[in-house]
Amino acid sequence: xxxxxxxxxxxxxxxxxxxxxxxxxxxxxxxxxxxxxxxxxxxxxxxxxxxxxxxxxxxxxxxxxxxxxxxxxxxxxxxxxxxxxxxxxxxxxxxxxxxxxxxxxxxxxxxx
Amino acid sequence: xxxxxxxxxxxxxxxxxxxxxxxxxxxxxxxxxxxxxxxxxxxxxxxxxxxxxxxxxxxxxxxxxxxxxxxxxxxxxxxxxxxxxxxxxxxxxxxxxxxxxxxxxxxxxxxx
DNA sequence: CCGGATCCGTATAGATACTG
DNA sequence: CAGTATCTATACGGATCCGG
Numbered sequence: 372x373x374x375x376x377x378x379x380x381x382x383x384x385x386x387x388x389x390x391x392x393x394x395x396x397x398x399x400x401x402x403x404x405x406x407x408x409x410x411x412x413x414x415x416x417x418x419x420x421x422x423x424x425x426x427x428x429x430x431x432x433x434x435x436x437x438x439x440x441x442x443x444x445x446x447x448x449x450x451x452x453x454x455x456x457x458x459x460x461x462x463x464x465x466x467x468x469x470x471x472x473x474x475x476x477x478x479x480x481x482x483x
Numbered sequence: 484x485x486x487x488x489x490x491x492x493x494x495x496x497x498x499x500x501x502x503x504x505x506x507x508x509x510x511x512x513x514x515x516x517x518x519x520x521x522x523x524x525x526x527x528x529x530x531x532x533x534x535x536x537x538x539x540x541x542x543x544x545x546x547x548x549x550x551x552x553x554x555x556x557x558x559x560x561x562x563x564x565x566x567x568x569x570x571x572x573x574x575x576x577x578x579x580x581x582x583x584x585x586x587x588x589x590x591x592x593x594x595x
Numbered sequence: 596c597c598g599g600a601t602c603c604g605t606a607t608a609g610a611t612a613c614t615g
Numbered sequence: 616c617a618g619t620a621t622c623t624a625t626a627c628g629g630a631t632c633c634g635g
Binding site for chain 1: 490578
Binding site: 404405406409417418420421437441442443444445 | 616617618619620
């Protein structure tokens with residue numbers, strides 16, 4: 372188990388953050404604009420989306436391309452590194468979705 | 484993309500929480516006592532460890548066995564469901580660890 | 596003594612309103 | 616449209632207490 376404040380921990384915290392997971396998963400479908408991501412990721416605020424995208428960009432997982440037009444046009448996509456970690460994330464998300472019935476049933480059994 | 488406050492989101496938040504990831508990963512090595520986990524997971528406070536273990540227990544990923552002796556003896560282990568999701572988590576953690584050099588280099592390149 | 600529960604202060608996550 | 620500024624909520628750590 373690696374130690375506090377080491378780089379791995381920072382990366383892990385960014386990637387597994389509440390919105391980091393969903394952003395990476397969303398970008399697995401391809402390039403998206405800011406507002407597209409905002410609509411696609413239910414419940415995310417503008418601030419958290421911007422912040423999460425900046426973190427993932429600094430970590431080298433997300434590529435940001437800004438076109439100098441008005442109104443602004445910015446496109447986000449995964450870098451090769453981002454696609455690789457996106458596979459891991461999607462695997463986790465898919466596992467939860469497909470095993471949700473089992474999980475719920477296990478929760479219920481524990482209640483009784 | 485599933486919506487806010489749906490069960491999948493809750494599970495995902497627990498599992499990918501700051502300490503949830505590390506607890507699941509630690510328990511992949513087998514049964515641990517509370518204090519063992521506390522030592523193994525660098526930087527976790529007693530409060531957050533207890534809280535995280537309770538969440539994961541309620542979700543059906545962690546099994547808690549308390550022996551009525553003095554001093555108290557409590558053992559934590561993964562349920563079958565927990566082991567399955569632990570595999571996903573470990574896969575993610577391992578990927579980050581083994582790709583850390585690449586990630587750091589990508590970060591550096593972005594700085595220059 | 597171990598495994599928590601509880602209270603409190605602070606740091607960060609988060610929503611809302613505003614700007615270029 | 617794509618963000619920032621400002622404000623509020625909650626996550627978190629630390630100290631303390633407690634029951635077995």
